[in-house]
Each structure stands twice: as C-alpha cells, then as structure tokens.
Amino acid sequence: MPSTSAGAAPALAEPAASRRGLLAVWGPGLIVMLADTDAGCLVTAAQSGAQWGYALVLPQLLLIPILYMVQEITVRLGVVTGKGHGQLIAETFGRGWGVVSVVPLVASSIGALLTEFAGVAGAGELFGVSPWITVPVATAGLLAVGLMGSYRRAERIGIVVGLAQLLFVPAMLLARPDPAAILSGLGRIPIGDQGYLLLLAANVGAVIMPWMIFYQQTAVIDKGLTTGDLKRERRDTAFGSVLTQGVMIVVIVALAATVWTHHGNKALNTVGDIATALAPFLGGGAAAVLVGLAVLGAALVAALVVSLAGSWGLADVFGWRHSLNERVGRSNWRFFLVYGLIHVVGAALVLASVNLVQLAVEVEVMNALLLPLVLGFLLALEAKALPREHRMRGPYRWVVTALCVVVIGFALSMVPQAVTAL
Template sequence: MGTAELPRRRRFSLTRRQWMIATMLAAWGPGLIVMLADTDAGCIITAAQSGDQFGYAMVLPQLLLMPVLFAVQEITVRLGIVTGKGHGTLIREQFGKWWGLLSAGTLLLSAIGALLTEFAGVAGVGELFGISKWVTVPTTTAFLVGLAFTGSYRRSERIGIAIGLAELAFVPAMLLAHPKVHDLLHGMGTFPVGNTQYVYLLAANIGAVIMPWMIFYQQSAVVQRKLSISALRQARWDTAVGTVLTQGIMIVVVIALAASVGRKDTNAALNDVGQIAGALTPYLGSGNAKWLVGASILGGALVAALVVSLAGSWGIAEVLGWKHSLDERISRRNAKFYVTYALSHIIGAVLVLASFNLVSLAVDCEVMNALLLPVVLGFLLALEAKALPTEHRMRGAYRVIITALCVIVMGFGLYMVPNTLGF
C-alpha cells in the first residue's frame, strides 16, 4: 500500500511545486523592470562620478539605500494589489481631481525630461561606435513605440527586463579593474562629510534611488497584472530582488571606477558615455571598455525609456479616467493613452535630435525631480494611511522609521536644488 501511494505523493509534490513556480511567475516582473529602469543612463554616470572622485567611500551609502528603496516601492505594491487601482486614480479619488492633475502633469513633464537623458544615452552609445544619433535615436523611438502597440503588457515587460539585464555588463568591467578587498573595506569606513562635493554626490545618489515615475509605474503595473492579495508575498520578493539588483549594479559601477580611474586621483570628466569608456580604456582595453560600458548604459537607457514613458502615460490616463490597458490593441476607446505614450517618445527624440541645450534641460529635469519627490512621497504616505484597510497599513515603529527615511530622502532631494542651480 505504501508503494502504491508513493507515485501519488510524488505527483502531488510536483503539482505543488509547479503551482508555486506559476504563482511566482505570475507576480514577478513589475519589481524587476522598475528597478532595472532605476539604474538608467543618468544613474550609471552618477555612480561613475562617485567612484572616480571618492572611490570606495560611496559603496556603503548604496548599501544603506537598499531598505529605503524597498520600503517605498513595497508601499506601492500594497496600494496597487489591495485597492486594484493605479497611483493617479487613488490620488484623484482620495484628494480630488485638481491634486490628481497636479501630480500627473508634473509626472509627465518629469517623464519627458527623463526620456531626454535616456535618448542622450542611446545617442552616446551609438557615437561610441561611430553611429550617428540620426540613426540610433529614431530607431530606438520606433522600437519603443512599437513595443507598446503589440497588445501585450507581459511581452513588453519581459522584453524590457531582458534588455535591462545588459546593465550587468559592468560586472566583468569591475573584475577587469582588479579591485582590492582591503581597499574596499577601508573605503567603506570613510565618510568625508566635510567635503561639499561628497555631500552633493551623496545627495545625487539618494535622489537617483527613488524616482517619482517609479511609484506610478509599479503600482499601475501590478494593477495591469491583475494580481490578487494572495500574490502580495511574491510581489514583495519581486521588489526585494529588484532592489538588490539595481543597487548591486550601482555598487559594481562605483567599484569599477574606484579600482581604476579613482586610484590615479585624476578626477576625470565623466559626463557621458564616451568619457566613461575613454577613462576605463587604459585599464580594460579599448574594445572591452567600449562594449561593456556601451552595453550597460544602452540596456539601462532602453528599459528606463520604456518604464518612464509608460509611467507618465498611465499617470495621465488614470487621473483623466482614460482606458489604458496595454493588453488591448489601439482603438477609439484607448487611443488617447497610446497617443500620449507615443508623443512622449517623439518629443524626447525630437529635442535630442534638434540639439537643444541638453545640459540646461538636464539641470531643469533634476531640479523638477527634486521638487516633485516631496510631493510624490507625501502622497504615497498619505494614501498608505488613508486608502488601505487597517490590516494592510504600516504600524508602530515600522511606520515611524519608514516615514523618517522618506523625510530624509525628501530633504536630500531639496538640498540638490540650490546646488544644481549654482547657488
């Protein structure tokens, strides 16, 4: 009898394992793609500057930012899964249409500004290999617009994650730079807070960790996935793994530059793709520097462009009550959403191709994001306390700690404003 029951037990075990895998795959995705988008072209450049100027002293701050990033994005997961509504929709319902329009309008402007950075990154990678921006930028625009028009959110998400994983190309770059463990441990215990440039770069790294569009995107994405409360645990794991992945990439970039360019104390200019590849060439070789830096920044720029434009389009559609499902092909019912998505890419591409003053635009974008962050995090905490049932809200010491961390992040964001403007 025991022998006869064994196959049935095995079948049950296998079925249960398959069920667990299916549950994981159903919930995983939004956290991974939004975190990969968080390590975009601008963030990689910021991490490169940090490693060049202050070496391993910028590694520990990246580790300390992990729980902050996870906590903020985990709130968006709970809001999306428990309420079944996007961030813009909740703001409109809880605080009124005008507050919703304010948050969505500034989000859209921020998204277009972020797209400029991503398209500039794509153009820089192309120029690294002798390809004109008149080829790379229109091609990228057509690809990203076409991707959303396929009628499948999951297809777009999977392709975005696959592209974003190219950021891991910086791992072999770090290994080729031959970092020394002793120097790494020593640098992690160094905090030159008396140096204004260090504090400014620290603020830039903190500001780069939580982008306003990340909150809108992940909440809308879990709603798009139609995840139930039973999937909340897996969605949290998705967010946790994504958090470790994105901050891990930032740490890898910091270490790669600290172990190479940073050792010479040159404070090299690292403001674009070509300068980063050029600075690493003596340590990695010309071919390795081009391909590894190019792949990493291109992957980050493409996945960020996809996520940013969707976040802005979703936010506008939710506030205005438009149909906005990527699982439906374009029709009269959802045309406004798709047009908004396409226009965000087209406007960003045109501005880059028209050779506007991109430095000035980037500065304006950074200031706008810094100013927007307190508004977005303020709304996030208010919605968590107001829109969720009691059993799904933060309580006690955890609420106090997370609120305090959000206030610190908002403070660093605002700190960047006068410095960015040169005051």
C-alpha cells in the same frame, strides 16, 4: 473615473494564487528596478566613482531598504485598490491634487527620457553608428513594444534588454579593485564638502524617482496580480532593489578603481568619455563593448518604463483607459497618442545634441528635490486609501515614516544649493 485596466474593483485574493508560476507574479518589481538603474543613473554612478572614489558606496547600501519600502507601499496600493497612483490620489484627495501629483511625474519623466535617448545615442557612437540611426530605430522599437497588446510581453522584453547593464560586472572585475581601498572608502563621507553633497543628492534622486511609483502601481494591475500574490511581489521588489543598487555600486567601484585611483578627480562628459577612461585598464575594445551595451540596455528598458509611467499617470488623472493589454481603439487612443508623442519629442530633442553626464546629474538632483511631494502623497495614500488590514503597523510603520522624513529633510536642505548649482 475609469479604471486603469479591466475594472475598478479592488483585487481579491485568489485560491489558486499560491500555485501560480514565478513568472506569473514576478516582473513589475524587477523591470522597474532595472529601469531605476537607467542611463542617467549609470553615468551619475560613473561620475561619483571618478570624482569621489569609494565615498559614495555606503550611501548606495543605505538606500536599499528605503527603495524597497517605498516601492512595497506602491505594490500594496495597486494590488489592494486596483487603481493607478494618479487615479487613487484624485479619488482620495480630489482632482486638483491629482493634477498636482502628475507635475513631478511629467517633469521627472521628460528629464529621464532625454537621458535615455542620449544614452542610446552615446552607446551607438562607441560603435561608429550615428545618433540619426540609433535614436529613430530605438524610438520605433519602443513604440512597437507598447502597441503589441500585451503587458506581459512588453515586460519580458524590457527585462531581457535591461539585464544588459550587468555587463558592468565584468568591467569591474577587469578593473581589479582593491578590497582594502573599498573598505576604507566606506568610512569616508566628506559631508562638509558641497560638491560631494550635490552628487549625493543626485544619487538619492537616482534611486527614488516619481515615475517608478506610478509605473509599478499600474503594472501590478495590468499584470492581474491579486492580494494572494503580495508576498511574491514583495520578493520581486526586494530582489530588484538589491540588484539595482548592486549595479550602481559596481559602476562606482569600477571607476574608482581606475580613473579615480590613477587620475584623481576627473570629469566625464559623455558615454564615450566613460569608455575612454576605462580603456587603458580594460582594453579599448572591451571597454567600448561593455560600457556601450550596458548603457544601451539600461537606456532602452528605462525609456519603456518612463514613457509608460508618464502616459499611465496622465491617463489616471484625466480618466482615460490605458491598459497595455488592449489594442488602440476609440476608448484609449489618448493614452497611446501620449505614449507615442513622448518618444517622438524626446528623440527629437536629443538629436539636437545633449551633454548626457551633465544632464543626468541635473535630472537626478531634480528628482531628489521632488521627493517631498512624491513621498508625501505616498504616505498619505497608505494611511487613507488602504483598508486597515493592509496598512503598515507597529515598528515597521515608524521605521518607514522616519526614513521617508529623513530623505524629505535631506532633499529640502539641498534646495538652496541645487538652485544655485543648476
């Protein structure tokens, strides 16, 4: 089966790896984590803060190590084997299982991309710009980034754009949250409330998503990382894990300190609703700018990552060449065609009008329900596809496995309620 990029051989350590600059290694972990806090995640966090106050802050903290551990396995699989996630599943367990593996990827990618374009549309409307302008312009821009012939350039553009979501930090500071209320909220876990559990499932699904695994495993290959870069890429992933969950917490706190504190349980149905709800506390102009630009940046970086992950995953399983470091040609036109179609179809569906908040929560719940399959494949590959010296060992293996089992168990326990609610 063709390799993800230049060759199928496992990446070997390079003597000069330790002398490479930070930007030569860091990036795949940061961009995938910025994409993790996408438009859907931001509105899920906003809904969490508006409806449950600070009760969903603690789960965000507890998810940081789980998120890191999952993506760290992904990094090792990509760097050591030199193969994408779908390709590795197909080669290890058979083509049929490879096809099965892309089912949750495609479902998650389509749902996520719809929320990203809906986020772009909603952000534009805050400034009086029609979705018929913002969505096509965003689509054209994303297509251009993917066709530049350079993974590193695409990555850097994505990171710069994605950092706009940090504008929620000044929004939180302007909301003036009460530290005592936050500490009190950390101990409030209404586990017996079905509405809380459903939103908790959405938050879990907003943290670990199938497309993240497919993206980062191929990204470290396209960037040319080797086993000598593993320690630095682990730090890249750890930093990104803390950053993305920090953003989620910031959004929850901002909405809890304002909407929940003064109005109780309040539903938010659009990006405009979020800005409007914050306007009395931040000022109308500040709320529109901070919320609009933060959601726009998050949506754009996620749209880039999601569409690449879906395209890479399909290309992996069906054996198409698919490196961003190559221009469109006879050997890779299928990959770029899928990449283009994903954007065009997603944009068209969103222009047909979508309720972003409801869609976001439903997509994240769906992601949580897909976790058993996604994490099951990941743990199986770690045990079978990696050489013994690169596998998890000792207590760390048991901790990672136990945490994955807990997440899988929670996802399975939510199936009946999720099916009824959705």
